[in-house]
Amino acid sequence: MMAASIREKQTAALKRMLNFNSPLMKNNAAEPVWKVLIYDRFGQDIISPLLAVKELRDMGITLHLLLHSDRDAIPDVPAIYFVMPTEENIDRICQDLRSQLYESYYLNFISAISRSKLEDIASAALGANAVTQITKVFDQYLNFITLEDDMFVLCNQNKELISYHAINKPDITDTDMETIMDTIVDSLFCFLVTLGAVPILRCPRGNAAEMVAVKLDKKLRENLRDARNSLFTSDTMGTGQFSFQRPVLVLLDRNLDLATPLHHTWTYQALVHDVLDFHLNRVTMEESTGPENSPAGARPKKKNKKNYDLTAADRFWQKHKGSPFPEVAESVQQELDTYRAQEDEVKRLKSIMGLEGEDEGAISMLSDNTAKLTSAVSSLPELLEKKRLIDLHTNVATAVLEHIKTRKLDVYFEYEEKLMSKSTLDKSLLDMISDPDAGTPEDKMRLFLIYYITSQQPPSEVDMEQYRKALADAGCNLSPLNYIRQWKAFAKMAAAPANYGGSGAKAMGLFSRVMNTGSQFVMEGVKNLVLKQHNLPVTRILDNLMEMKSNPETDDYRYFDPKMLRGSESSVPRNKNPFQEAIIFVVGGGNYIEYQNLVDYVKGKPGKHVLYGCSELFNASQFLKQLSQLGQK
Template identity: 60%
Template sequence: MATSGPPTSYQNVLRDKQIAALKRMLNLNQPTPRGSVAASEPVWKVLIYDKFGSDIISPLLSVRELRDLGVTLHLQVDAGREQISDAVAVYFLMPTAANVARICQDCRAQLYDKYYLNFVTAIPRPLLEEVAKASLEADCVPQIGKVYDQYLNFISLEDDFFVLRNQMLGEVSYYALNRPDASDEEIQRICDSIVECLFSVFVTSGTVPIIRCPRGNAAEMVAQALDKKLRDNVRDPRNSMFTGDSTAIAQLSFSRPLLVILDRNVDLATPLHHTWTYQALVHDMLNLDLNRVTLLTADDEPPPSPTSSPQQRTYDLLHSDRFWEQHRGR
């Protein structure tokens, strides 16, 4: 997915808005001043995420930036973790049954002093009730600092480019939508996933789009479902994500973008066209994933020992890389 045009300022760059939302989350959902150093020392904390949360954070915040925000340790939610009784834990997870069960397990084990639960997208009420029940049983209700729906279910790779997901791509793909044996329930689940991601994009940007699509295909299903979700949210000003305090990060804009949703069956030739740019070449020939490329050592470099395998080197293709910024679009 790509935005409609080049960014002109901080408020117009979706990537910057997602970074600001993540920094606010890591500041325990308190506003952080932009362009200046915080007056007080950050609260030192542990960041717990799943693979979806890791994919969102890794292209946006480096390890050094996480440390500047007070993150001393970042761990996968399903990894073995030891008790740190005086630490503040910030969770950034998809609201799945497995993740909620692990949160409940952490509460019962009293792993941390405070729990700030941030879900990538809205958590269903039954799962939220499970968290509440576990915290009551573990007698740790005062330790639950906040529970937030962050609506950050997309991955910003560049200022003008984002993707909806990186994990489990096979479940949301052209093939999955066009399989001859695909059931109505499977197609509906795929469309709901796309709608949830696009809704997160516009909540983060603080804009309500004008939606256009062709009729009679999956694009129309997504457009109708997204339109209904946006209308239902805007209709109730008390719970709307586009009015009031909920736009503290995004800053609601009255300039409405145009969202064009197309079914790939309408244009089958475009994916076969190869873009002759350095960026496309790196993507095709090397292992490029989430703005990170992994290379094997050159053949003319001697290995550390005769029996050792080739070593890997990883490079982050960031805005600070002058060569990448200068040549990626050429």
């Protein structure tokens, strides 16, 4: 077992910060101290997937406010700041100091604050005569967002800055690239500090990932050399496994595998991310509020936005986020049935109680029933919570199903799997593209791009013209294709990125199970596809590096060990033992498909742990947009 997942570690760090940076006492008898939490957008993104308002309340946070919102003075309460050390944030803090908003200030910076900025605050504090009020100043090193137990992304606010588009645009200047790399390295460094481990770095040669690796190696070295101030002291004292087993951090570049992010998927979480608005573990869905129009007719139908949080506490989500969709639909139905049964049980008990109450004789029976009733009442909140979750998943799954049906995503998924595994196609690509019923132009573009990326030799000019025409007729924007053509020509040296493993899916016939009439999930016409385990390129690389397998694909990967005194340029790994823990980081954006694939891979290997991280998390349409931006130039 790993000591603690990255989610637990980050949550613990946050809680410690909210407890004025002193270790937590898990003790509700302790005297409560009330405080105000001030954060900026970055801090908000970090906190919101991890701590709900309820937990903040339990920590004594009475108010949580954005730094740049209009805040009133509360003179007798301490304030905890959790912000990025940016220019405008510092200005705002100084302004707060001057206007004497709070009793005392605990300044926490998400990543390290520079000396000059610290001096800015100091001078403002002197000017406002508030030096004694600033009780603590801390660097928190928490500049990354944890979404799952084993998944993180770097940032959300300024993700355009480090997007795939930004890294790969042709007219990028060296200084821009430098800033991008520094941003990524800073966040990664924060991640490693929170993880409390110095990993061994591996990366392919000659791309953005290598630049990140070099910089990260340098930064780690600098930190380790200064033993007194090192942030990694704890791991030598033994936080469980890390003392003798170091993880490997594999840095990869998105250009390695462009097909996967465009792929249509079939697992629940990835589907939700693909077709719905899924953002920082929260789904936003628009539902129109029925056909009833207000009598005046002046007000339009209000679009109702519904938010659903898919959290770690949601057992159904935890269990099924990686399952193929038909299975999820079935499980939702089952959950619904068990819930109904429980509800009936409670109702039955109530009716029995009513009857028995009139029967004077059966006092013992009554007391027995009282106990039952008590237990039923105490189980009610649990039941309510269950109902909430079931409702949530019913709504989400219905919305997903809607998309699948209208866009025929099952057909796309099956077809793409076949393309990637190079099995025979039962329908020509041209037919798929020109089929007016199946999918949006975007879906067609994705399909064709996958075909183009995975094909061994590019189609002839004549064919190409035909395809272009068909795509244009289908209403596609052709600029992503332009970029992919350039990329393919450029990436000729990557001999076989196309090997996507054995056949992926097989149809289990039409979904034959007759659903009960009340069922919300009429899966008619949607193929019940079952996923077969196969490894995506990212997973294969990870497998090679973790198991120290020799493979031409990964043999020339560079090897960095920040703990070694002198940096070596060799790509020969020093230690030959297989790794137990690994962190995969994709520079240029990741997706839930790869994450799910890794999770499935780890399931087959007991004792191994893999963390997945990416510089940004995009779904296919966002990625396509970036590609088309690149293609327009």
